[in-house]
Amino acid sequence: MAAVAEISGEAAAAKNSNLESKTITESEFNVQKLVDMFTKLNPLAKEFFPSSLSQRHHNNLKINHQFSPDDSLPSNNKQSVNDNYPNNRRRRNNYSQGRRRLNGRAFRAERENSVRRTVYVSDIDQQVTEERLAALFSSCGQVVDCRVCGDPHSVLRFAFVEFADEHGARQALNLGGTVLGYYPVRVLPSKTAILPVNPTFLPRSDDEREMCSRTVYCTNIDKKVSQAEVKTFFETSCGEVTRLRLLGDNVHSTRIAFVEFAMAESAIIALNCSGMVVGTQPIRVSPSKTPVRPRVTRSALH
Incomplete structure (x- = not known):
């Protein structure tokens, strides 16, 4: 009986060993099958790209990738020209912002220059015209613009006179106290520029x-x-x-x-x-x- 039991045990062990070997063989076969399947897949196929990427971007990727000898896996030796697309877009945006800042800076500089070339004239007689006022200040330099305005707080008026250069504006300050009409005018450096007329x-x-x-x-x-x-x-x-x-x-x-x-x-x-x-x-x-x-x-x- 002991011998029979020992033979039965050995047979059972052999059977289990055969089952395990068969299971391992089937697993290896399945893994190999998956490997073969993945090897044949093309990672550049349309279904592997998210829908957020444009078709043009997808085409550029296909053109600029360098393929391996079996044409199945892309090589990493060559980088796509579009790999840095976000950086390129950021670079262009920075350029546009820099250009806008430059334009704004140039505009402010031009406006400050215009202010330095302008004087503020007050206590102007109502009978004095812009032509007469400009003629007075033309002795200081070339007058670019002359703008006479009404003053609601006074019977007199005020004006802004802009010159072609700062030298003319500095010379104009010496005309303060000049009698024009019936009143002596006051001349001070201007704090604002003359707005151009369309x-x-x-x-x-x-x-x-x-x-x-x-x-x-x-x-x-x-x-x-x-x-x-x-x-x-x-x-x-x-x-x-x-x-x-x-x-x-x-x-x-x-x-x-x-x-x-x-x-x-x-x-x-x-x-x-x-x-x-x-x-x-x-x-x-x-x-x-x-x-x-x-x-x-x-x-x-x-």
């Missing part, structure tokens, strides 16, 4: 320049005041108004107007209206650099 609005002919001499620029007009009321105010105080353009928007709390008179003398008288209250606001009146052109209707275009 060249398309400037006079284009002698007739339009003559129109400018009869036109005033009025600011700080109460929004509740109508165009008819503005016209009535200036006609009552100064003379006949031939054309009036009242402008405003939803951004500013007040409006502006260009008022053209029949006579140039009326425009000069209108300059004395600075500081007068129209509606609820004191208006500011200054000579206009632009004429009030007639509006072009659609019927006139056809």
Whole structure:
């Protein structure tokens, strides 16, 4: 019985050993099968790329990769030109930002230069025109621009005079105390530059320049005041108004107007209206650099 039991045990052990060998052989076969399967896969196939990559980027990757001799696995010896695409994009963005900073810096530098070439003139008689003021300061250097403005807090006016260079602005400071009209003017370094006028609005002919001499620029007009009321105010105080353009928007709390008179003398008288209250606001009146052109209707275009 002992012998039979020993033989049965050996047979069982042999059977288990055969099963284990068979299991190992099948596992090795399955692993080898998987290896063979993966080896035949193309990692550049479309299904291996996430949908977020563009087709062009995918094509560039296919073109720029160097393949191994069996054309199945890509070699790492050559790098794709698009591997640094995010860095290239970042580099371009930095370049654009740097260019914008440079443009902003250049704009500020130009504006500061314009301020150094400008003087502030106050206590200007109402009868003094921009041409006369510019003629006075032309002895100091070339005058680039002259802008006379109404002062709502005074019967007198103030102006900004810009020169071609800083030397002219420094020389202009010596003219402080010069009597122009009936009052001595004050001249100080300016803290602001003169804003340029849109060249398309400037006079284009002698007739339009003559129109400018009869036109005033009025600011700080109460929004509740109508165009008819503005016209009535200036006609009552100064003379006949031939054309009036009242402008405003939803951004500013007040409006502006260009008022053209029949006579140039009326425009000069209108300059004395600075500081007068129209509606609820004191208006500011200054000579206009632009004429009030007639509006072009659609019927006139056809």
